[in-house]
Amino acid sequence: MKIDATIVDDYLKEVPSQNYSDSWIFSEIEEGHYLFEEPDKNLSSKVLEIRNSVYKEIQSFVPFNYEIWNELFPESEQRLSTISIQLVVGCPYPYEAMVREDADHREVIVFDLIRFTRYGWHRASEIVRAMLTHECVHILLHQDYPENRAAPYQEKMDFLLFDEGLAHFLSMDERINHYDWNSAESIARKKKSFRSFTEAFQERDENKQNILLKEACTGHFWDKFACIAGMFLWAAVYSVSGIHGVKRTYASGWKKFKKNMD
Incomplete structure (x- = not known):
């Protein structure tokens, strides 16, 4: 899986939100609506901890219930190799983890790290494995059943x-x-x-x-x-x-x- 942390990194660099608030993601959260919530700058230190923790978890990802997973998706590693994971801020509650189609109709996993701050960095690291399992099931299932x-x-x-x-x-x-x-x-x-x-x-x-x-x-x-x-x-x-x-x-x-x- 490929990680794109452009939006969260811009936030951490204090780049003005208008530089990323026009991302396709915020128009795809809900069909027919543009949804963007101004990210709280005071959460940047927590977001940085979570960003680094989540990044490591993605790189070493092993899904929950691997025996069942492997029966359903035996070639999952290959099938997920080109999938992009976007680490972002700006999604309103309750949208913290989701799969959405980009402009080229490719499914992308989106994690909003502002939303993850409610868990704390250690708990977020644990939860992201469950969330990755969840979102990757969607990706693989949609490949089999559009x-x-x-x-x-x-x-x-x-x-x-x-x-x-x-x-x-x-x-x-x-x-x-x-x-x-x-x-x-x-x-x-x-x-x-x-x-x-x-x-x-x-x-x-x-x-x-x-x-x-x-x-x-x-x-x-x-x-x-x-x-x-x-x-x-x-x-x-x-x-x-x-x-x-x-x-x-x-x-x-x-x-x-x-x-x-x-």
């Missing part, structure tokens, strides 16, 4: 369930077996996310659909109902059928994934 092939509203919801669900599942814990998927709290969250997804899936009002597509994968972690419902579906597949079940389900694709909720 996102733009999910066009109508319900297809977009199906795709989010599959795509975001897998990214959240593989990055939830360094070893997925360490997470308690069957605790009372987990079961309650699973039921809530399934209920929210089912209700959203049936929505017919176009304006409400646009709102639900955003709410499905942004906001508080446990409120991102498509992400969380999908995560629990992948966990169920793994619980019943192990790594090979996950591999078979992935090979079957996103159009058939929702049936696991029935």
Whole structure:
């Protein structure tokens, strides 16, 4: 993976923000909107620590749950070799880590290091490995299943369930077996996310659909109902059928994934 730290380095050099606020990134955070938040200059020392820590973590990246990862993406190192990671400032909350397409339709991983300051440099270094796992799943999955092939509203919801669900599942814990998927709290969250997804899936009002597509994968972690419902579906597949079940389900694709909720 290739690291582009131009924007965060400009910030650290106290280059005026207008020199980088017109980057394509800030027009791609949300479709049809330009979003840029003036970065706090008082956070520069914290951002520098995080920049250096994150840089090292990217260079030595090993994904969470490598055994599952390697079954799904056996040539991931080669496939990710040309991927760019942009280290930036200026993205508004809650956009701290994401994958977006640049002007040449290449998918780019974006990390906003101002947003990372809430974790502290040591915690940010730990979290970035989970975030890299998460965002690289999106990159690799989109290579196998292009996102733009999910066009109508319900297809977009199906795709989010599959795509975001897998990214959240593989990055939830360094070893997925360490997470308690069957605790009372987990079961309650699973039921809530399934209920929210089912209700959203049936929505017919176009304006409400646009709102639900955003709410499905942004906001508080446990409120991102498509992400969380999908995560629990992948966990169920793994619980019943192990790594090979996950591999078979992935090979079957996103159009058939929702049936696991029935």
